[in-house]
Amino acid sequence: MSALKIKKGSTSHSAYNLRPNFSDVIERHTLAVLVENEPGVLARVIGLFSGRGYNIDSLTVAEVDHTGHLSRITIVTSGTPQVIEQIKAQLGRIVPVYEVHDLTVEGPSVERELAMFKVTGTGDKRVEALRLADIFRANVVDSTLETFVFEITGAPDKIDAFADLMRPLGLTDVARTGVAALPRGN
């Protein structure tokens, strides 16, 4: 379990804030959901969001503990505080969901995403794309005479910023992994 960097003892139950504020402000929250790696569990989580009309801004999932049959789903969602609390409570009801963590409120956390951008162009635009990629620490993972594929990791807003810069320079394709997140420290 310790490899998962999820605090011991924080059950899905105690993660709820039963006294939330009921403001109308839309907040963005990153949730880490630890689930039993059984068939259909992702469909349950996604079905919950679509069935109840919640937003999914990004979702990633992968097995994190093979022997324990555990997968970790990282969901970035948005809603009013009441909706966010309801989302967490609804996730907690799913039988193969063991833990629900709201990384946005449970202390500082780090978020990273990996993206690949294909930029097509020649001349000055191509040179400028390469120069900006360097500033953003994006790597070139493929190139032809007319295209580059850049690979970049970072927080989602850094990737958004890079995408904005590449667009006028001939951005043709984007692939993003969605957010992976962990709490900082112990």
Added chain:
Amino acid sequence: MTRKMTGAKMIVQALIDQGVDTIFGYPGGAVLPIYDEVFQQNSIKHVLVRHEQGAVHAAEGYARSTGKPGVVLVTSGPGATNAVTGLTDALLDSIPLVVLTGQVPTFMIGSDAFQEADTVGITRPCTKHNWLVKDTDNLAGVLHEAFHVATSGRPGPVLVDIPKDVQFATGTYEPKKPSTSRYQPPVKGDMEEITELVAAIENAKRPVFYTGGGVINSGPGASQLLRELVEATNFPITSTLMGLGAYPASGGNWLGMLGMHGLYEANMAMHDCDLMINVGARFDDRITGVVDMFSPKSTKAHIDIDPSSINKIIRIDIPIVGDVGHVLEDLLKVWKSRGRKTNAEALDKWWKKINEWRSVDCLKFEQKGKVIKPQYALSRLEALTKDHDRYICTEVGQHQMWAAQYLGFEDPNRWMTSGGLGTMGYGFPASIGVQMAHRDALVINVAGEASWLMNMQEMGTAMQYGLPVKQFILNNERLGMVRQWQELLHGERYSQSWSESLPDFVKLAEAFGAKGIICSDPDDLDEAIKEMLAYDGPVIFDCLVEKHENCFPMIPSGKAHNDMLLAGVGTQGVIDAKGSVLV
């Protein structure tokens, strides 16, 4: 002790180990091996229904009236899809069910095989959890887990989909053992929150208990504790449709049901209270109406085993996550240890106010003339049956609301109705399930003629098993509840809301070998009801009632609790455009 056996045998063995005595089902190709095992044993009684929807509602009736999970066995494809309405019904009303479906063999899954349906996919959103078992060695473990999940925490229906090759193959049977499941919802409430509620109880000037189906789910002990708490504090108590019987209707503090068709005094008390104590209810929209106007002056406490029920609709000041029985026990302990205090003087004033509301006598009606009023029919049914060992089921519509208003429930688990989904066709099969569990009791299904027709094929089941269920049909030849809304909302344009070409219910009963009784004269009603009670077998009672009677009180859509419509007032234009989009 572990043993080798076929999957099909394991299923029967697991049901026996789980203490199952009755299952409701319908065979088909994908469950034949299981039916072969059912044939070769005597511990479990199988009830052959006439439609799989009936099997699920019967299992719901069985479950609600016994507190045990209901068990269903149906085949793949159409057998499973016919069960979907019942599963959804059980999910919304928190009824524990274990539904077993056959599936095409594992090697054919995904090939559009004969009678293949993606049963776990279809039922994922309408079960608490479901499983597809692909390996016989896992089957027994999954079945035991299925019972555990269905009955723990907030109860609900679960489904186990079992491919035919898994039924034939031999594997190791895991006996039932104390659950090692990771699914263990907490039942004890937080003591700090409980103490906060005790303090609120000590100081409340205008308190009210708002109780619900969660008290019934928690078991008879919870109802007992609730009664003790209500008597000791002398607080008034109301309940949702799903919670009727948790506190006795004859109890002095009983305000009657609340909500859209609830009693005037109950809704007024909810609106004006300063402390609302929700015990196992979920702030359904039939209760709250427009949430902005819901009980504006109260501190709200909520005891619920499901954290998602808390703050879902109404903002809660004192949230307590836990099982009703456990929480009430702790609550009583703390309250007693602090000297059993309440604000008696303020309570006195509050009761005076409540008694003024009571004096409005919102359920009064006049039986004049030669046409039976539905309210009169139910009052007579109540008078003539209340001393029996009685269980009541209902269908859905006006008759359901009148039954909730005019029948008195003295104990939990005596009232079976489809609340959350509002499934017409629920009541008749449910009455069969109840009667299977309580062979000597009086089981009555209060029905509307339209709802009753939706699962009338179950007459065959009632006859086959000698189940003396009484089908008390309030026949208004209308889809009454729909007609009422059309009157209030759609300018009395009664689009498709009448029952035409109805059968002759007496002949219909006779065609099945049952007894039929028709009654249209109020003066004959008592005798006719007595005749129904005296008959030892299924009865269809066709009670011809007033066709255009409306169900009151009613909180019109878009209005607050203190804005109720009472009987005998004009109903034109009472729902505005904003209210009319609500259901």
